[in-house]
Structures are given as structure tokens and as C-alpha cells.
Amino acid sequence: MANIAAQRIKREFREVVTSEEVQRCAIKLELVNDSFTELRGEIGGPPDTPYEGANYVLEIKVPETYPFNPPKVRFVTKIWHPNISSVTGAICLDILKDQWAAAMTLRTVLLSLQALLAAAEPDDPQDAVVARQYKEKNDLFRLTARHWGAAYAGGPDRNSDFENKIRRLLDMGVEEHKARVALSSYDWDLERATEQLFS
Amino acid sequence: MATSSGSEPGPSREGEENKEKDERMFECNICLDTARDAVVSMCGHLFCWPCLHQWLDTRPNRQVCPVCKAVISKDKVIPLYGRGSGKQEDPRNKVPPRPPGHRTEPENTNGFPGFGFGDGGFQMSFGIGAFPFSFFTSSFNFGEPRPNPAPVGTPQFGEEQFLSRVFLYIACVFILWLLLA
Ligand SMILES: [Zn+2]
Ligand SMILES: [Zn+2]
Numbered sequence: 001m002a003n004i005a006a007q008r009i010k011r012e013f014r015e016v017v018t019s020e021e022v023q024r025c026a027i028k029l030e031l032v033n034d035s036f037t038e039l040r041g042e043i044g045g046p047p048d049t050p051y052e053g054a055n056y057v058l059e060i061k062v063p064e065t066y067p068f069n070p071p072k073v074r075f076v077t078k079i080w081h082p083n084i085s086s087v088t089g090a091i092c093l094d095i096l097k098d099q100w101a102a103a104m105t106l107r108t109v110l111l112s113l114q115a116l117l118a119a120a121e122p123d124d125p126q127d128a129v130v131a132r133q134y135k136e137k138n139d140l141f142r143l144t145a146r147h148w149g150a151a152y153a154g155g156p157d158r159n160s161d162f163e164n165k166i167r168r169l170l171d172m173g174v175e176e177h178k179a180r181v182a183l184s185s186y187d188w189d190l191e192r193a194t195e196q197l198f199s
Numbered sequence: 200m201a202t203s204s205g206s207e208p209g210p211s212r213e214g215e216e217n218k219e220k221d222e223r224m225f226e227c228n229i230c231l232d233t234a235r236d237a238v239v240s241m242c243g244h245l246f247c248w249p250c251l252h253q254w255l256d257t258r259p260n261r262q263v264c265p266v267c268k269a270v271i272s273k274d275k276v277i278p279l280y281g282r283g284s285g286k287q288e289d290p291r292n293k294v295p296p297r298p299p300g301h302r303t304e305p306e307n308t309n310g311f312p313g314f315g316f317g318d319g320g321f322q323m324s325f326g327i328g329a330f331p332f333s334f335f336t337s338s339f340n341f342g343e344p345r346p347n348p349a350p351v352g353t354p355q356f357g358e359e360q361f362l363s364r365v366f367l368y369i370a371c372v373f374i375l376w377l378l379l380a
Contacts, residue, residue, distance in 0.1 A: 004230055004250075011231045067229060068257040102254045102265035103228040103244075 005066040009036040012105045019107060027110040037062050041073070041110050045155065046118040050145035051079075054155030058113070059089075060106065070100035073109060078177075080141075080148040080184060082122045082131035087181075091116075092126035129185050137187055144184050151180065165190050169197070228266050229254060236297050237279040242269040248297040251276065274298055 013036075016022065016029040028042035041058035045051025056079060061072040073096055075089035083092045095104060095112055125131030133141045147162045149155030165188060169179035174197055182193040227234040229250035236248040244266040246254075254265055255273055264271045278297050 008231055065257070068254055098261070101263065101268060102250070102257075104265075 005062055005064060006036045008067055009039070009062055009106070012107065013039075015105070016107045016110075021107070021111070026114065027107070029106060029110070039106065040076075041106070043110055043114045043117070045149060045153070046114055049118050050142045051081075051117045051149050051153075051155070054149035054153035056117075056153055058110070060109075067102045067104070070096050070104075071106065071109065072096075073113070078148060078152040080130055080145040081117065082120045082125045082127060082134045083116055085127050086130060086148075086184075087127075090126060092121075092124060133184075133187065140187055144188070148180070148184070162188060165193075169194065234279075237281075238276040238297060239279055240264050240269070240271045241275050241277075242267050242271070245279075246276075248276075248278070252295065277301075 013029060013031065016027065019027075021027045026044045030040045030042075032038040032040050039060040039062070041060050043056050043058065045054040045056065055077070057076040059074045059076050063069050063072065073091055075084050075091065078086065078089070080086055084090070091113070093112065093116055095101075095109070120134060122131040122134045130141070133144065143159060143162070146155065146157055147159045150158040162183070165183055166176065166179045168190060169183070170176060172194070174182075178197065179193075182197050183190065186192040186196065225233055225237070225245065227237075227247040227250050228244055229246055232247075234245050234247045237245060238248045238251060239245050240251075242264050244264055246265070251265075252273070255262055255271075262270060262272055276298060278300050280300070
């Protein structure tokens with residue numbers, strides 16, 4: 001059966017590489033090893049979202065039972081999104097779980113993830129902290145997501161206000177990513193973030 | 200006429216592209232290869248039978264079409280028999296046999312009695328039933344005579360004699376057939 005998996009990935013790989021989405025730089029697929037069991041995906045942030053202009057790298061692991069079971073996909077690039085863990089990059093998306101169908105391909109998975117960036121499902125969250133912010137302070141959520149895109153995914157607009165707060169924590173000896181997570185989680189309230197970091 | 204090799208690359212390449220497109224139309228939606236032991240679901244999606252079987256086995260609680268997620272089941276798929284199919288059976292194919300096609304015989308509108316095979320069967324049973332009756336009544340005449348026995352010598356009498364001999368002959372043939380079969 002592993003033979004089907006490898007055979008199919010080969011075909012899919014060819015399909016993605018020649019697809020028009022690649023020419024628009026929207027999705028990308030690369031082989032990590034020769035056995036077609038691990039690939040590296042890349043998706044561009046959709047327009048009119050906080051992720052616009054940023055590029056997100058994905059780790060794709062193809063199980064032996066593919067395509068009867070879904071590939072295991074995870075964000076390598078850190079991202080602020082209700083359905084993606086800001087810690088591990090784990091994704092909460094139905095088609096990667098029980099809604100998977102054998103006719104889906106890596107191309108449709110990448111496009112679905114892109115669609116997920118454009119339309120979050122805060123009621124079915126992977127990251128509860130992000131989901132709460134998304135629902136209660138959506139403007140702040142959008143600024144935070146854009147800031148993370150600039151910090152980790154080559155996106156524009158780092159947001160000087162957020163940068164200054166991070167620098168304050170760096171001066172106190174806090175590691176940059178830790179500082180960003182603490183501030184993001186406490187809605188950029190420097191006092192509460194500091195309290196949490198030093199408690 | 201000389202074959203113009205390479206003088207017209209345009210049309211031939213187009214033809215090849217079309218051919219590739221045609222072939223892709225018959226790709227299995229699961230393995231993306233040309234469908235072998237092809238079956239089509241009620242929603243019209245094409246698969247290899249081994250591929251679809253494995254998909255349905257992987258998710259016994261969620262029997263849906265891998266393409267459109269319509270509800271499907273193993274006994275509601277239609278096998279596709281192309282010309283020359285069924286010749287090469289893959290011996291590695293250890294999944295249950297592909298479900299058979301459902302076919303209904305067309306309504307019998309045969310206008311010539313005694314022409315088809317079915318009518319032959321009817322004649323046989325008629326022969327058995329009629330033989331003893333006519334044999335006993337016309338040859339031995341024991342028991343009650345028939346209501347209107349035809350007088351000897353009339354054409355009707357001869358006809359009846361002939362008929363009973365025909366029945367006797369049919370019966371003999373039938374018994375012979377029973378013994379041989
Ligand atoms: Zn197949
Ligand atoms: Zn279907």
C-alpha cells in the first residue's frame with residue numbers, strides 16, 4: 001500500500017508544480033526526501049487578511065495509508081490564528097481529520113489551509129487564547145496576526161507600538177518570542193504580560 | 200505518398216494533448232491512475248474497485264464518495280466493462296470480487312409461437328399430459344368412452360389416430376431425453 005502512497009504523491013507533485021497557483025506564488029510544494037513521505041508546503045497569506053504579504057511554511061508527512069488517511073500537516077512558521085496552535089503549529093481543520101476524502105490531494109489541502117487563513121472558525125478553536133481575542137477584540141486580533149506575519153513570515157508592517165513593548169521586555173532579559181507570546185496573550189497589556197512572565 | 204515527418208508539429212501535438220485529456224477522464228479518483236476493474240458510484244464518480252473497496256473499509260462508519268461525499272455503498276456501484284476487459288485479471292487482486300452489474304431482460308415480445316426455446320418447454324409438458332389420455336382412450340378404449348367418438352373411417356377418425364401417434368412419438372422422445380440427460 002505504501003506503493004500507492006508514493007505513486008500518488010509523485011503524480012500530485014507534478015500536478016502542483018505545473019498548476020497556475022504556483023505561477024501566482026500562492027502555493028508551493030517541495031520534496032524533503034526521495035521516498036515521497038515528507039514534503040514542505042508553502043502558502044501565501046490571502047489578500048485582505050492580516051496574513052496578506054506573508055508566506056507560511058508547512059510540514060507535510062504522508063502516512064503509509066495515504067490517500068485513505070489524510071496527510072499530517074503542521075505550520076512550521078509561527079502564526080496567530082484561532083485554528084492553529086501558536087505554540088506547536090498544530091492545525092484544527094476537519095478535512096485533515098474526519099472529513100478527509102481519498103480524492104483530496106495535497107493541492108486541495110494547501111488551498112483549504114489558505115481558505116482557513118481567510119475564514120477562521122473561532123467556535124472550533126485550536127488555540128483558545130487566540131480564539132478569545134478573535135471574538136472579543138477582533139481589531140486587536142488583526143493587528144496581532146499581522147505583527148506575527150511580519151515577525152515570522154516576511155509580512156509587512158511590524159507595528160512600532162508592539163515592537164516598543166517587546167523591546168521593553170527584551171531589556172528585562174526576556175527572550176523575544178516569549179515576550180511576543182506573553183504580550184499577544186494579554187492583549188498587549190505590558191503590565192499583565194510582565195506579571196505573567198515573572199510570576 | 201511520403202510521410203511528412205515533423206513538418207506539421209502543431210496538429211499532432213494537439214492530438215496528443217487531447218489524447219492525454221481523454222486518458223485523464225478515465226483516471227481513478229483515488230490512485231489517480233487509469234482505473235482498473237473500474238466501477239462508478241451512483242453519483243457518477245469513477246474508481247478502481249480495489250481503491251474504492253479499501254476506502255470503504257478504512258471508514259466503515261462513514262461510507263461516502265471520496266469525491267463529492269455523497270452516501271455510497273458497496274452494492275450500489277456499477278462495474279464498467281470496456282471492450283477487452285476481463286481478459287487480464289490481476290492475480291494480486293485479493294479484494295472481494297467486483298460487484299456484478301444489474302441487468303434486466305427486455306420484455307419478451309416474440310410474435311411467433313413455437314419459435315423460441317421457452318415454447319419448446321411448453322410443448323414437452325403438453326406432450327406428457329396429453330399422451331396417456333389420448334393413448335388409453337383411442338387405443339384401448341377402456342373406461343368411459345369419449346362423449347363424441349369419431350366414427351371409424353371418417354377423416355376426423357384418421358386425424359385423431361394420427362394425433363395420438365404423434366403424441367406417442369413425442370412421449371418416447373421425451374422419455375429418451377430424460378434418460379440421456
Ligand atoms: Zn485507483
Ligand atoms: Zn461522488
